[in-house]
Amino acid sequence: MIAKFFAISAMALSIGLGMTPAHAGGSTVNIEQYGFGNGAGGGQRGFRNRMTIHQDGVRNNVISNQWGSRNRAVIGQSGSRNSANTFQRGSRNIVGVGQFGSGHSVVTSQDGAGNAIGVIQGGRNNRATARQVGAGNVSVIVQD
Secondary structure, eight states: HHHHHHHHHHHHHHHHHHHOOOOOOOOOEEEEEEEESSSEEEEEEEESSSEEEEEEEEEEEEEEEEESOOEEEEEEEESOEEEEEEEEEEEOOEEEEEEEEEEEEEEEEEEEEEEEEEEESBBSSSSEEEEEEEESOOEEEEOO
């Protein structure tokens, strides 16, 4: 009985040690969601990427992907049925999205270094798209 207990404990410990989180190169993801039916997803590949997502409302969705190093994505949505999709490849790119109201959609893509995108949408049913390739590009979109 004791031998069986130790065998099971050793197996559980070895499985647990095999499931420790992988080192993510100093990258971070912070997600806060309040309300109902909100969704967030995405991924990071590289090192020192930072992603912050805050959603408050109903059926808001975010997909954010970062490939490279020292990219920063900050997305905040308040209201209902807002959607944000951001993609960053390269280094030191930054994107900030703030959507307030309902039915907004934004898609951003950055491929390069030191690019910046800022999007603010208020009211209802606005659509925004920004694509940057190269270095040092700046885009600002404000809609109400």
